[in-house]
Amino acid sequence: MKWRKGAVVATAALAAAGLLAGCGSSGSDSDSAAGGKVDLSYWLWDANQQPGYQRCAEAFTAANPNISVTVKQYGWDDYWSSITTGLVSGTAPDVFTNHASYFPTFVEKHQIQPIDDEVKSENVDLAAYQKGLPELWVGTDGKRYGLPKDNGVVGLYVNDGLLKDAGKSAADLADLTWNPSDGGTFEKLIAHLTVDKAGKRGGEAGFNKGEVAVYGLGLNGAGDGAGESIWAQYALSNGWDYYSGEAAKPHFNYDDPKFQDTLTWFKGLSDKGFMPSLKIATSGVGMQQTYGAGKYAMTTDGVWSAKSYFELKDVKTTVAPLPTGPTGRQSTANSLGDAVTATTKHPAEAKKLLVFLGSKECQTIIGQAGVVLPAMTSATEDAKATFQKSGIDIAPFLAPTTHTTPVVPQWADAMAIFQPAMQAFLNGQAGADSFTKVNEQINALYQ
Amino acid sequence: MTLTRIRERRRESLYAVAFVLPATIGFVAFYLVPTVRGVWLSFTDYDLFSAGEFVGAENYAKIVDDHVFWNALLVTLEYVVVNIGLQTAVALLLAVLMQRLARSVVIRGILLVPYMVSGVVVALLWQWLLDYQIGIVNNALDFVGLPRQSFFGDPALAIVTVALINVWKSMGYTALLLFAGLQAIPRDVYEAAAIDGASEAKQFWRVSLPLLRPVLALVLIVSLIGSFQIFDTIAVTTKGGPVNATRVIYYYIYDLAFNRYDFGYASAIALVLFVILLGVTLVQLRLTRADKSDLA
Incomplete structure (x- = not known):
């Protein structure tokens, strides 16, 4: 019987030691002082x-x-x-x-x-x-x-094959202009690169926005309050800035018409069928995979993603600068x-x-x-x-002038307010003016 | 009682303690201590990095006005109803099929495969399958002339989609538990029913289901608690969106604790959830009389 008792004690001891070891292991503080x-x-x-x-x-x-x-x-x-x-x-x-x-x-x-x-x-x-x-x-x-x-700056990634199919070339991408009312030559290009199932291009008579085969511009979710690579480049080139005052106690500007007009235009792209709606864009795999499958003719994305784009097997990519807005060509920098x-x-x-x-x-x-x-x-x-x-x-x-993205306290709390609001706006559950109230709530965090 | 018997008893209980000890240590270290600590934290403003200060019932008062919390509770309930309702029904059907038709161990084994795959992998798999533009499911819908669906992006569909994915993942396991319960029902009861002229359907409703009740109750309780804890599928696919359509209670707790470092408030919500689950389980035990069998 003796051995059994020994085994029991050993098991219990092992279990206890395991517990202690689990608590004490560490990745960083190796015994480095030696020598x-x-x-x-x-x-x-x-x-x-x-x-x-x-x-x-x-x-x-x-x-x-x-x-x-x-x-x-x-x-x-x-x-x-x-x-x-x-x-x-x-x-x-x-x-x-x-x-x-x-x-x-x-x-x-x-x-x-x-x-x-x-x-x-x-x-x-x-x-x-x-x-x-x-x-x-x-x-x-x-x-x-x-x-x-x-x-971390942003540019325009363009599917070379789809660009050529549309009868355009890289030269047509160099001097695109943008404004919040009609989207300028940038929107014209997005529309032209959009193709419905019947082969009609966006803006042509009979274009069916409900059955789009290729969207002119991809959408990478609703993003956060920095809007980096999603909507920020447009708002910034419309003369808007994230906040005024000091970073320690910022006063955000999501109530600014320059911001809200930009967003109204942005969502308009989805409503016209030139860009997927948020529902479509966020239902499944990410923007890069969808671009890689040839479903997006262009995307706006950071330079940090360049390697991923150029490694795609079935798509040849050209990079173009962001469009020039009312106050110049602007990009976020991170x-x-x-x-x-x-x-x-x-x-x-x-x-x-x-x-x-x-x-x-x-x-x-x-x-x-x-x-x-x-x-x-x-x-x-x-x-x-x-x-x-x-x-x-x-x-x-x-090419663009750069704006650094906001680095402010309580960002996670601010985003818990902003993100659902942006998703609701892009889903059509709220208007752009809903950001006036969102802005009040966010600024209240810094009172 | 003789002296040797008393000694034997004493030795036996010593062994019993030795065998129970490892599990007890585990229970105390990983369940009891964290639970007690969680209760304490729910009364503090603990932020993970500095020792929290006692704030009384402030966190609990905050819950009352937190519409995201109430929405999370509602979304979680919606998930649980769809998930458990469908999962139990499908599993019951599978269990009966396994017992009456599929004697093949291979087929029974295949049913378990989705359960063996990690939740994250299952979520990624369905994220590709259900993608609006390039997913095979939507392409199939399109092919037969039905409209494409944004399974994850549509607020009306998202939580149902997540629930269905988990039905697919867990139904094999639930079916296996129910199947084991069915196997325990004596053959002669069925034979007697057959002699009385009961059809297959009647045998199911009058014999299988009533005699399966204790097992069914156990399965329901265990899977219901698991269902309330839905997290992984959502963390991979929708991250609580669109808007708050899939912000279930566990995801909200995680978000508060690890993204916003509001551990005190997150603990208070976790405790409220604990009380709710306790209540649900007690009611369930009562209603289903899980501790009593009709096989007597």
Whole structure:
């Protein structure tokens, strides 16, 4: 009988140990102190950008032999909950790729560390980055938490085959104009590229908007309050801006007629059958897959997606600049930046890594990887050349004047108000004037 | 009682404790402690990053005026009714077919396949199949002359679509449980019914269904609680939209806690849901007399 008792005790002990082990395991704080060597963990969500940053990490270790870096990638959907729970449980990485929409909250909750001292001691030249991007990573407390890494601007992706079928060429895309009343030559092109099941083009007599085979312009959901790559480029080129006042206490402008007129025009594209309705666009797979199946002649999308578009097997793509609106050619600009977690055991090394990932050396590597446009102006040429090698001309992305997307506190709460309202508007359940009330509710958050 | 028997008893209970201990540790660590902590958090403004402060019943007062919460409750109920109603009916039919017709283990096995696939994969699969423009289902509708449907994008269809996807996923498993219940009904009852001239349909209504009641009740309770917890399909396909048409209660709790860091309020809603589920289960147990069998 004795052995049995032993087995029982062993089982119970194992079970208890398992519980403890489950609570104690950790991804970041490896026993790095031994021998003065430090191992940093670095997380990012974009698998396309991983090879570039892996090379940057290697270059960093080459320059700092006692610091190694483990790069890990998680898909966007798991990324933020992993970061959040990691920060609470102490398993967060030392450095991670941050997004502007999450940044203010992390600052507010003291979960990331300022890097002002390193920026000063390493003589980081903020003027070397594209205009406006370095300011994205300054918190509402006036401290700097990150450096910009890429230049996320928007352009027009056009299905080459469908363009030729419509009797148009790339030359017809260079100087498109737009206005909120009749949509200008841009809307004429969208209409012309739309084809119904019977082969009639949008705008032709007998065009059946209920049975569209190819939409002139794709729709990538309702988006959030930044409207990045969806409606923002039109509203901005109509002289509108997201908010007035300071980022710490913004007064949003969703009640501005310039915004509401733009949205009325935008939804009008769906009503005329030139762009799918929100119901159609969000019922199933995403915009890029639908474009890849030849159902959209054009889409507006970020330069960060260029690789995905040009890798599509059945579609040949041409890139064109966004149309010029009443106040010029405008695009949103966004940039990822890194952040050092409050929980890191090696803050000095982590900040050193962060500064390196935003440095000219890493920016050049990122430029040569040809996945995104680097944030540093001098590395842009490298990126251009690499993209060109894969047959992608990225010059059109650089044509517009840029506006950075809003980086404000309580963005998630504001979006919980904005997003259902935008979906209701695009579904025809509310008019554009409904945003006046939405605007009041959002601004009340900052009172 | 002799001394040896007492000793034996004592040893036996020692073994019993040793065997129950691992499960108890698990229960305490992963259920009891989080539950008690959740109750406490629901009275605080905990935001995950800093220790919350006690705010009294403020979170509960907020629930009363939160129209998104009430809508979420309604949407969840809609989901549960369609999901459980259809799932139970289809599973019952499948179970009877399995018992009376399909003796093949392969066919019985195939019915279980959707249940084995992870919820996220199932959601992705149907997202492609049901896509408005390039999905095979809509192309088939179009081919036979029926209008295309925006299964996920139409506020009127979205929650029903999600419910049907989960009927498809779980019906095999439910059918298997019911099938096991049917197998436990003695043959002679059917034979007696047949001698009395009862048709197949009559045998089902008068013999199978009443004798299956305890199993059916158990299946209903278990699947009902699971149904209230719908999350994965929605997180993959609709993310709560269009507008709030698929913002079920679990998705709302998740959104509040992990996107908006409003853990205190999210805990309060979770607790309200807990109380609702407890009530539903008690009523169900009463109504279905799950602890009593008619086979006596």
